[in-house]
Amino acid sequence: MATTGLPTAPDVWRWLETVPDPEIPVVSLVDLGIIRDVEIADDAVVVTVTPTYSGCPATSVISLDIEARLKSEGVDKLRIERRLSPPWTTDWISQEGRLKLRAYGIAPPIDGTNADGFARRRAGALLGDNFVVACPKCNSNETTKISQFGSTPCKAHYRCKTCLEPFDYFKCI
Amino acid sequence: MSAAQAPAPQQALHEALLRIGDSTLILGHRVSEWCGHSPVLEEDIALANVALDLIGQTQLWLGLAGEVEGAGRSADALAYRRDAAQFRNLLIAERPNGDFGMTLMRQYLFDAYHMLLLQRLTASSDPRVAAIAAKAAKEVAYHLERSADLVVRLGDGTEESRRRMQTALDELWSYTGEFFIADAIDEAMADAAIMPHPASLKDAWLAEVSATLSEATLKVPASTYAHKGGRRGVHSEHLGHLLANMQFLQRAYPTAVW
Numbered sequence: 001m002a003t004t005g006l007p008t009a010p011d012v013w014r015w016l017e018t019v020p021d022p023e024i025p026v027v028s029l030v031d032l033g034i035i036r037d038v039e040i041a042d043d044a045v046v047v048t049v050t051p052t053y054s055g056c057p058a059t060s061v062i063s064l065d066i067e068a069r070l071k072s073e074g075v076d077k078l079r080i081e082r083r084l085s086p087p088w089t090t091d092w093i094s095q096e097g098r099l100k101l102r103a104y105g106i107a108p109p110i111d112g113t114n115a116d117g118f119a120r121r122r123a124g125a126l127l128g129d130n131f132v133v134a135c136p137k138c139n140s141n142e143t144t145k146i147s148q149f150g151s152t153p154c155k156a157h158y159r160c161k162t163c164l165e166p167f168d169y170f171k172c173i
Numbered sequence: 174m175s176a177a178q179a180p181a182p183q184q185a186l187h188e189a190l191l192r193i194g195d196s197t198l199i200l201g202h203r204v205s206e207w208c209g210h211s212p213v214l215e216e217d218i219a220l221a222n223v224a225l226d227l228i229g230q231t232q233l234w235l236g237l238a239g240e241v242e243g244a245g246r247s248a249d250a251l252a253y254r255r256d257a258a259q260f261r262n263l264l265i266a267e268r269p270n271g272d273f274g275m276t277l278m279r280q281y282l283f284d285a286y287h288m289l290l291l292q293r294l295t296a297s298s299d300p301r302v303a304a305i306a307a308k309a310a311k312e313v314a315y316h317l318e319r320s321a322d323l324v325v326r327l328g329d330g331t332e333e334s335r336r337r338m339q340t341a342l343d344e345l346w347s348y349t350g351e352f353f354i355a356d357a358i359d360e361a362m363a364d365a366a367i368m369p370h371p372a373s374l375k376d377a378w379l380a381e382v383s384a385t386l387s388e389a390t391l392k393v394p395a396s397t398y399a400h401k402g403g404r405r406g407v408h409s410e411h412l413g414h415l416l417a418n419m420q421f422l423q424r425a426y427p428t429a430v431w
Contacts, residue, residue: 054308055229084233085304087311148315149219153226157215173311 007075012038012045019069022061023152026104029062033092036083044077045070050088053153053173090154090172107136107158107169133169135160145169185361186299187242188261189368191251192358192404193290194234195262198252199412200283201227202419203270212273219319223280226312233305253423257412264403265348267412274327274337278345281320285381286352286374288317293369302367321385328389339391350399352378 016038017030029035029049037048047066051059063080070078090109093101098108110133132141140162148171150157155168180188205224211217235248265283270276291313294306327334353375355363362368386393402408422429 051229051308053226053229053312054233055225055227057225084308085300087304087308089311147215147219148319149215149222151218153222153312157218171315173315 006040006045006077007073009038009040011073012040012047012070012075015069015073016047016066019065022058022065024101024104024106026100026106027093027097029066031094031097031100033094033097034062034088041079044079045075046079046081048081048083050083052088056153088173090170093170101170102136105136105167106155107133107167109170109172133158135163135165136167137165138163143167180358180361182361182365183241183243185358186367187238188358189362190234190238190241190302191261192263194231194238194248194251195260196266196283197227197234198231199260199262199415200266200279201225201231202415203266203268204276204280206270207276216273220276223316223319226309226316230305230309230312233308237301237305249423253420257408257416258406260408260412260416261404261406262408262412263348263351264400264409265345265351267403267409267415268345268348269411271341271344272337274334275341275344277320277323277327278338278341280316281324281385282345282349282382284313284317284320285385286349286378288313289374289377289381290369293374297368298366324385324391325389328386328391335390338389342386342391343394346394347396347398348400350397351401351403354399354401354404356405 013030013035016035017028019029021027021029021032024032032052034050034052035047036050037046039046039048047070049062049066066080067078093109101108133143133145134141135143135158138160140160142161143158144161146157146159146166148156150168150171154171154173156171157166158169159166201224204220204227207217207220208224209217211220231252232248235251239246239248239251263283265279268275268279288310291306291310295303295310297303297306324338328338329335330338353371355371359368359371363370363373383393
């Protein structure tokens with residue numbers, strides 16, 4: 001039986017916390033920081049979402065998943081809006097999300113190391129990659145970057161020099 | 174188009190957005206042609222990721238171009254249902270891939286320009302343009318980091334890799350002048366502070382590119398000749414072949430859905 005009234009915003013947030021990211025199902029959409037706003041408008045629930053990467057193929061699946069989850073709670077009046085600004089940053093991934101990523105085998109992003117055009121690259125050329133990405137499998141700090149581009153747009157490809165395992169690092173943007 | 178025939182503001186913005194969105198679309202499609210063919214797996218993945226970013230950005234730019242036009246055309250309609258003469262991309266974007274060195278050099282010359290353009294667009298007086306630019310700039314920073322690193326590694330590499338990179342630079346250099354040539358549409362965008370004047374990007378681009386090419390031990394060609402026309406719809410024969418491939422499905426089955 002569908003409920004006639006609209007839910008409260010905290011209800012919707014709680015439900016969205018159980019919607020997994022389609023490509024990294026260990027974290028929820030809320031953990032990822034891509035749900036920017038939940039508003040209970042006069043006529044509908046409005047969920048505002050920001051994309052991680054502009055070409056991320058998961059974007060349309062994410063909208064479908066939000067719709068399906070809220071429908072299962074009786075919400076049939078839903079609007080999903082896209083917000084581009086401010087652009088998504090890995091700094092918005094929750095602490096809980098970071099722990100889940102690491103437990104899953106993906107090294108979580110290191111704050112403050114997001115790409116910033118020429119400045120970042122020039123600094124990198126002078127200083128090298130002066131931050132350490134610890135291996136999510138054996139915790140060794142002896143790791144090396146294989147490629148800035150990994151299995152999905154949001155990940156870089158690393159290898160651990162201690163346990164020799166390859167792993168994904170959540171790329172900072 | 175002479176300055177006396179200044180375009181109407183909305184029409185100028187629509188055209189200017191097509192110039193950006195068509196360049197990212199055509200280059201994105203070109204780069205995607207490498208998928209499954211690159212010399213090593215990591216590069217295959219990197220090329221596919223760069224192509225995906227560019228095509229994602231295209232959806233935003235062409236989406237806005239359609240919105241500004243107000244004729245009900247979506248990003249897909251603009252991408253798949255226009256003919257070559259209606260495309261406004263830079264000619265460098267439609268250049269054939271050639272060898273890996275040619276593809277990389279094309280990417281680097283474009284990335285350096287693209288990064289500068291996006292950085293300036295983040296200060297656009299049109300908040301919609303600024304928002305897309307801020308999003309895209311984060312992605313393009315990684316494109317530029319990769320292409321610059323590889324240009325240096327291969328330029329300052331073996332005799333064979335250096336020869337290929339120099340050949341690529343010599344061939345592509347004459348396609349970079351078009352980045353900085355302005356017409357009435359560019360003037361209108363610059364006057365309204367929506368987009369930077371193309372000529373204002375040149376010094377910074379040349380400084381960046383000269384530094385990297387010098388580190389790569391490559392010689393910047395002396396010629397300043399510039400192929401132009403892409404931004405007003407005059408293209409090389411390569412674009413038609415690319416579109417035949419890219420648009421086939423949507424043209425043959427116009428109502429097809431995924």
